[in-house]
Amino acid sequence: MxxxxxxxxxxxxxxxxxxxxxxxxxxxxxxxxxxxxxxxxxxxxxxxxxxxxxxxxxxxxxxxxxxxxxxxxxxxxxxxxxxxxxxxxDPRFNVRYRDDKSYPVLAVTLNEEYPRLFVYRGPRRRGVRYFGPYSHAWAIRETVDLLTRVFPARTCSTGVFKRHRQIDRPCLLGYIDKCAAPCVGRVTAEEHREIVDDFCDFLAGRTDQMIRRLEREMNTAAEELDFERAARLRDDVGAMRRAMEKQAVVLGDGTDADVVGMTGDQLEVSVQVFHVRDGRVRGQRGWVVERSDDDSVGEEVAGFLTQFYGAQVDLDATVQIDDDRAHGESIPREVLVPALPDDHADLQQWLSDLRGSRVALRVPQRGDKKALFDTVTRNSAEALAQHKLRRAGDLTTRSAALTELQETLGLDQAPLRIECVDISHVQGTDVVASLVVFEDGLARKSDYRHYSIRHAAGDGRSDDVASIAEVTRRRFLRHRQDQKSPITSAVDPDTGRARKFAYPPNLFVVDGGAPQAHAAATVLDELGVTDVAVVGLAKRLEEVWIPGDDEPVILPRTSEALFLLQRVRDEAHRFAITFHRSKRSKRMTESVLDGVPGLGRTRRTALVTHFGSVARLREASLEEISAVPGIGMATARAVRDALADDSAPDPAPSDLAVGAPVGPTPAGPGSDDRTSGGEDR
CATH class of the missing domain: 3.40.1440.10 (GIY-YIG endonuclease)
Structure with a gap:
């Protein structure tokens, strides 16, 4: 400290x-x-x-x-x-407002020749226009089902669209007039885009003028005695009105606003936002975040608005197409908040600059807007209560585990960042290692790494102790190198990537007993790293070995700290085995094909990539093998002959299972039975 x-x-x-x-x-x-x-x-x-x-x-x-x-x-x-x-x-101690779940949105692919409507979750993409977010995916599907009667735009996937274009026959939606069937040429690309543009205009809030236009066309058709067309237009108007009814009218004056509600306690704050466009609730979003300080409600409002609207504008600038109608939709004309921050005038000016027109920031006092604000606040209180019920056990468990680790291992602080190393091999071949990272008791998969071990044991077996030492040295040499160069940004200027290993873990866990833990500690001493605690976790008895101690630390089986260490170790084991299987499979497939006449490295790689395994290559016919680019019929016959002569059995899936023994290997002193070599690890 x-x-x-x-x-x-x-x-x-x-x-x-x-x-x-x-x-x-x-x-x-x-x-x-x-x-x-x-x-x-x-x-x-x-x-x-x-x-x-x-x-x-x-x-x-x-x-x-x-x-x-x-x-x-x-x-x-x-x-x-x-x-x-x-x-x-991305500072650690700044509150980060991130969605508490993945909200579905209605996506319109305006970057395609024939735009498509579909339900979407995930990061935004360039050239796609989004409407929402909605609370449920079924709400989007109901809206699309109603509106495709009026706006028969394409909703099928690219594969379905291409297939029906090839067979020159529309799908069911085309037959029932819920799709204009551009796949078979019923409408041109320009006409289909006009349909999609009208659909976007309707969802963007331009509803009244479209309904009035359809009513005028309906009356004109009736005056011309075209009653069949008038009936269709009447049904279209009804469908549009039903779609509008599903979005409750909360403000009768066509208000364009975001309503922000906040409820919190001493630890956390729940934030809910209702997006109101044209007087109707178009979407809802929510967050539950850790309270950062003794901030007032106004200061919390300022922090939220800065991050939320700044991120929205960044998304629009990154993915939005050049469309004046869509410009500024992410920031409304009015933002209703529970309290005004001290610098509300500056914040209001900043929002106005982002939108390109005036934005009002105020606290509702009476009327319909106050009633809606109270509803949003009740939603935030309910969301906080549900969050506590859902997360209380998990948060308590993680906190207890980290605290227990700190006390048991005698650490200066709780190990907020834990890294774990595991070695995987089969009798000393294809030796690999994995390094997994846990922060605040949760896996941080973006920081995972795997290593190919460079040293080789002389007796044909892998030396796990030497492998652990090698991985530790390579990991902390990188850390020491980053320490020598001044860090001026969270982004590496050379690679453009975020710096992820410029700081050490609080706790470094190795899979093994006393020898493995001692090897890692020795490397850290040689490198002058003194602020990292090292322990080894032996699988057989789940013993925790501390370098320099003659006896291991035995944690109770019900210990939350032991459960966390087991999860970290098992995740490292899983990650190592995944990498080892892929490496061994590629080596074994290529080794069978060595010596085949006319089959060099490039063609071997093509066969491995195409079939994926020896088993699939054995089952392939001559025609299938010769269909691989660069492989002729003569070479295909040579491959078949080589596989027929090869009597070595192909590794069965069970041989790749965790802990499946490949051959007897005596365990060395101080090693547990799963780190002694002779296993697929």
């Missing part, structure tokens, strides 16, 4: 102008970003008595090792710079 007084700026050195500040930890990572009207006043508050600080703030200032700031001209500039830095550095 660092002492904030060691990096406190000298008295009078902090300017009094507005600006943005960053706290960095001992490894150079930005862990917190904030803004202030008066930098001196704000930063001085962080160096007050630790006992008087909020627990999260106290943890932040004791984790940090340096503070720096940037002076700006206006508070609006400070707001913009704060958002940019939060987006760039």
């Amino acid at each position: 660092a002492d904030p007084s060691t990096y406190r700026p000298a008295a009078g050195s902090i300017p009094t102008e507005p600006g943005v500040y960053k706290f960095r930890d001992a490894h150079g990572r930005v862990i917190y970003v904030g803004k202030a009207k008066n930098l001196r006043s704000r930063l001085t508050s962080y160096f007050a008595d630790l006992a008087g600080l909020h627990p999260r703030t106290r943890q932040m200032v004791t984790t940090a090792a340096a503070v720096e700031w940037t002076v700006v001209g206006t508070e609006v500039e400070a707001l913009q710079l704060e958002y940019n830095w939060i987006k760039e550095f």
